[in-house]
Amino acid sequence: MSKEKWYIILAGLIIGVIASVLVLLGNPANMGFCIACFIRDTAGSLGLHKAAAVQYVRPEIIGIVLGSFLLSLAKKEFSPRGGSSPMTRLILGFFAMIGCLMFLGCPFRMILRLAGGDLNAILGLVGFAAGIGCGILYLKRGYSLKRTYRLPASEGAAFPATTVALLVILLAVPSLLIFSEAGAGPGAKHAAVWISLLAGLIVGALAQRTRLCMVGGIRDAILFKEFKLLLGFVAIFLAALVTNLILTATTDGTYFKLAFEGQAVAHMDGLWNALGMLLVGFACVLLGGCPLRQLVLAGEGNSDSAITVIGLLLGAAFAHNFGLASSAKGPTDAGKIAVIIGLVIVIIIGECNIRSNRKKG
Amino acid sequence: MIYIATFFSHFGAMHCKKLCDQAGMPARMMPVPRKLSSSCGTCVRIEAPDAEMIPRTEETEQIALEQADGYRILYSYF
Numbered sequence: 090m091s092k093e094k095w096y097i098i099l100a101g102l103i104i105g106v107i108a109s110v111l112v113l114l115g116n117p118a119n120m121g122f123c124i125a126c127f128i129r130d131t132a133g134s135l136g137l138h139k140a141a142a143v144q145y146v147r148p149e150i151i152g153i154v155l156g157s158f159l160l161s162l163a164k165k166e167f168s169p170r171g172g173s174s175p176m177t178r179l180i181l182g183f184f185a186m187i188g189c190l191m192f193l194g195c196p197f198r199m200i201l202r203l204a205g206g207d208l209n210a211i212l213g214l215v216g217f218a219a220g221i222g223c224g225i226l227y228l229k230r231g232y233s234l235k236r237t238y239r240l241p242a243s244e245g246a247a248f249p250a251t252t253v254a255l256l257v258i259l260l261a262v263p264s265l266l267i268f269s270e271a272g273a274g275p276g277a278k279h280a281a282v283w284i285s286l287l288a289g290l291i292v293g294a295l296a297q298r299t300r301l302c303m304v305g306g307i308r309d310a311i312l313f314k315e316f317k318l319l320l321g322f323v324a325i326f327l328a329a330l331v332t333n334l335i336l337t338a339t340t341d342g343t344y345f346k347l348a349f350e351g352q353a354v355a356h357m358d359g360l361w362n363a364l365g366m367l368l369v370g371f372a373c374v375l376l377g378g379c380p381l382r383q384l385v386l387a388g389e390g391n392s393d394s395a396i397t398v399i400g401l402l403l404g405a406a407f408a409h410n411f412g413l414a415s416s417a418k419g420p421t422d423a424g425k426i427a428v429i430i431g432l433v434i435v436i437i438i439g440e441c442n443i444r445s446n447r448k449k450g
Numbered sequence: 451m452i453y454i455a456t457f458f459s460h461f462g463a464m465h466c467k468k469l470c471d472q473a474g475m476p477a478r479m480m481p482v483p484r485k486l487s488s489s490c491g492t493c494v495r496i497e498a499p500d501a502e503m504i505p506r507t508e509e510t511e512q513i514a515l516e517q518a519d520g521y522r523i524l525y526s527y528f
Contacts, residue, residue, distance in 0.1 A: 093484055166488045168528055173458070233461030236509055239528060300490040309481050309490075317481070318490065378490065389488060446461065 094317055100295040101324025107288050108201050108325070109332035111149075112344060114280035118353030119205035121329070122149060122292065123198035124380035125189035126354075128398070129405035129414075130276050131255075134266045137402070138409035142274025144267045146259045148282050150384065151252040152289015157297040157388025158249040159290075166297075169245025171392030174234040177438060178376060178393055182400020183407070184431035185372040185380065190405065190414040191365025191428050192216075193354055195380045196303035196373075199366065200322055202355060204329035206347035209355050209362050216363030217370040221307045224374020227439040228312075231446050232375065237393060245390025248398070256286070275354055293388060302382040304373040354417065361420040361428070368431045375439060452516040453504055453524075456482050456493045462509025463492040469505040470496055485520055486512065501525075 108121030120126060126143070133144030161167040189195050192213045194202060199217065202210035258265055259282065269276030279285060295301070299321055306319035333344040349357050356362070373379050376397055378386065383401070386394035408414040413424040457463045463479050470477035476497040482489055495516075498504055501524050504513055511528070514521040 161488065168488075170528070228460045229464075231461055231464070233459040233509075236458035236462070236511075297488065300484065300488060302490055305481075305490045312492075313480055315481050382490070 094320060097299045097301070097317060097321040098324045100299045100301065101321040102328040104292050104295060104301075105204070105325040105328025105330075106332050107291060109204070109329045109336060109344065111280050111285070111288055113336055113340070113342070114284055115278055116280055116285075117275040117278045118344070119202045119207060120194075120198060120275065120354060121201055121288075123194050123201070124150070124384060125186055125195035125401065125405070126193075126198065126275065128186070128380070128401050129190065129409070132402050132405040133276060133409065134268060136267055137406035140409040140414075142269055143276040143409070144269045145276040145279055146255060146266055147279070148256065148259065148285035149289035149292070151256045152286045152291075153293035153296070153381070153384045154249055154252045154388040156290040156293025157385040158390075160294040160297045161389040167245065167390050169240040169242050169390040169392070170237040171240050171244065171396075172238040173236060173393045175393060175396045177234060177442070178397045179400035179403070181372045181376045181435065181438065182383070182397035183404040184435060185369050185376065186401045186404025187408055187413060187424075187427050187431050188365045188368030188372065189380070190408040191420055191424050192362050192369070193356065193415050196366075196369065197379070197381050200303070200326050201329055202352070204326050204345075205333055205352070206345045207352040207355055208347065208349045209352060209357055209359065212359040212362040213366040216366035217303075218307055219363075220367040220370025220372075221304060221374050222311065223367070223371045225308060225311055227375065227443065231443050232439055233442065233446055234375070234377070234393075237391070240390075240392060242390075244392055248387045248392070248395035293385060296381060296385045297389065300382075302378045304370065304379040305382065307370075308374060356415050356417055356419040358415075358419050361415070361425060364428055364432075365415075365420075368428055368435065371432070371435050375435065451498060451500070453496045453498055453501055454483065454486060454493050454512075454514045454516060454521060455496060455504055455510060456487055456489070456512040456514075457491065457509045458511050459509055460492045462507060463494050465507060465509065466494045466505055470494065473503070473505070475503065483521070486514055
């Protein structure tokens with residue numbers, strides 16, 4: 090096996106252990122990391138939505154962006170670029186978040202839910218893989234968000250700088266932010282700020298070096314029979330699973346429970362778990378990467394990915410302001426309609442894009 | 451000689467592969483090697499007698515020569 094594959098497996102193992110330990114240190118169950126949930130919590134803390142249960146500026150998000158930013162600078166890979174269909178990316182990011190909040194987690198959390206024994210995530214994984222398959226059909230038919238262009242360094246640094254500003258506000262003027270009260274819900278559960286930040290920095294740096302991407306992993310496996318990126322997520326699953334089993338055996342808490350019922354921050358509607366993640370997989374293939382990858386690329390100076398993250402943030406705010414997000418009770422009717430609209434819009438984007446490319450070609 | 455051409459999009463790689471096929475140059479699409487880029491897109495591995503024969507479009511980001519110890523960049527947009 091190549092050295093690169095070993096690096097990816099090692100990175101996945103480290104990330105899996107970190108994710109489980111974050112739960113031990115205060116994060117919600119099976120949510121050591123969840124890019125969608127953490128962006129949603131951050132949106133709430135900034136007052137972009139009023140769901141009292143999910144409001145907290147998650148330092149993990151800041152850490153991932155800055156970990157990628159600092160390492161890409163050190164390795165001379167910081168590359169300010171953008172101009173590749175920004176509005177389309179914003180819309181795709183928006184609906185990817187709608188899909189995530191139907192399922193209650195991003196692809197990263199889907200793996201962590203599986204590692205915690207949450208069998209509902211299997212339905213999510215099936216839908217996610219099907220969504221990636223749909224996206225690949227569009228890639229093969231000539232879908233493209235067009236090329237990127239070189240941008241000034243200030244443009245590439247703007248998003249990492251914004252996360253620094255958010256960190257300064259969190260540490261120095263937290264009164265500007267809104268926080269879920271103790272016992273109010275997942276937003277009130279978190280590890281200490283510096284631990285979350287450190288975990289984010291490590292994961293951001295590792296993901297930058299290895300290019301970890303859940304969408305890219307399944308996409309490359311289908312398109313090229315190349316399993317390198319997928320190995321990273323298998324490693325995350327195995328490391329989180331083993332750590333969860335050890336924690337369950339050695340502490341008072343339950344970190345692994347093999348069941349559909351009684352899972353934390355999850356519901357049991359299999360159809361909508363699958364359809365939510367189908368939307369995520371589909372939209373993310375058209376975007377070129379999963380939400381984790383978008384954060385990492387934004388840290389590397391890619392303003393298209395930064396716009397996508399803004400789309401995710403907007404999607405989270407809308408999802409909670411208009412009752413689209415699921416809860417432990419299940420999906421809402423409004424959420425189901427939003428996922429169907431999302432699938433239709435992603436198809437329309439794909440078809441219009443291919444037609445415009447054919448006209449040009 | 452073996453060359454690796456990277457692109458701004460998967461579509462760019464597909465287009466290049468098609469042009470290589472038409473020109474009779476053996477080419478196959480694959481994930482971009484990590485040593486060449488931190489992007490995780492699609493590249494085309496091309497067997498060509500000369501780098502000048504590799505089709506360049508506005509989607510071409512990089513062309514590199516494959517060597518025993520890695521790659522030598524011959525062209526890069528960035």
